[in-house]
Amino acid sequence: MxxxxxxxxxxxxxxxxxxxxxxxxxxxxxxxxxxxxxxxxxxxxxxxxSKENLYREVLESIIEPLLQASAPFNQDGQPGQILRDYIHAKIRISRDLACASKVFASEIMHGAPHLAAEQTAQLNSQAQHNIACIQSWIDQGLMAKVDPKHLLFSIWAATQTYADFDWQISTVTGKASLDDADYQAAADTIIRLVLKGCEVAE
Incomplete structure (x- = not known):
């Protein structure tokens, strides 16, 4: 091209x-x-x-980064580091692809009518794999007995907030936009809450 x-x-x-x-x-x-x-x-x-094709391409532009964010779960490693890397990746998406993230969130809230079945299957398969990894760590005594699905949902909510609710964040912080230090602080805070709250072995 x-x-x-x-x-x-x-x-x-x-x-x-x-x-x-x-x-x-x-x-x-x-x-x-x-x-x-x-x-x-x-x-x-x-x-x-068409406008619909363009909309689908916007959705596709966020699918691959979302799948790539889960890459730490697809390789061997310690639970603490895998969760750290995953949270950092999700925060980077909220920072670098904020608009596409909002479009994706809106699509999901409306029942994902424009999301291709293949994309839905990919995202769900990766989520199920991540959940299975977390359950395996629990079974091995490497972290507290939390519900893996709801832990994943909580991480999604905490990280995507920085893209999907930027108006509220700007209002509270008094800043027109967050800088790199803010996103680092966000990642550090979420990581601390997850690792300490889930008693993850390090």
Whole structure:
């Protein structure tokens, strides 16, 4: 793919993430997406064919990072380090892909009507694997007897808050946007709560 073509696609995808995050799928307009991307409106249809296809591509842009965040669970290691790495990865997604994360969260809250069955299966398979890992650590006495599913849900909620509820966070902190130190503090706090609360062996 030519560099100009890829650049235009990236600009449109980024603009679409922002528009879909702000307005939702139904209210977002391709004309606004094109204007924000700085390209003619026909370019949106040239590269993505339809608004729905563009929306699906925004969803796809977050699926792979979400799956990659679970990479620590797919290799051998100590529970404490695996959970640390996972939480850091989830925080990075909230920092670097905040708009796509909001779009994904909204899609899930609406029953995931645009999420492909294959993507749903991938995400669920990875979640089940992560849950099984946590249960194995519990069975080995490496951490407290917590419910693995609800631990995973809690980590999701705690990390995704920094993307999905940025307005509330900005209001409370009095900062227009968080900096790297804030995200590091967030990760450190969540890690401490998880490891200490679950009595994870280190």
């Amino acid at each position: 030519s560099s100009i073509r890829q650049r235009n696609k990236d600009l449109i995808l980024r603009a679409a993430s922002e528009e879909f995050a702000d307005k939702g799928f139904a209210a977002a307009k391709t004309s606004d997406i094109a204007a924000k991307a700085g390209v003619p409106k026909p370019n949106v249809y040239y590269y993505f064919k």
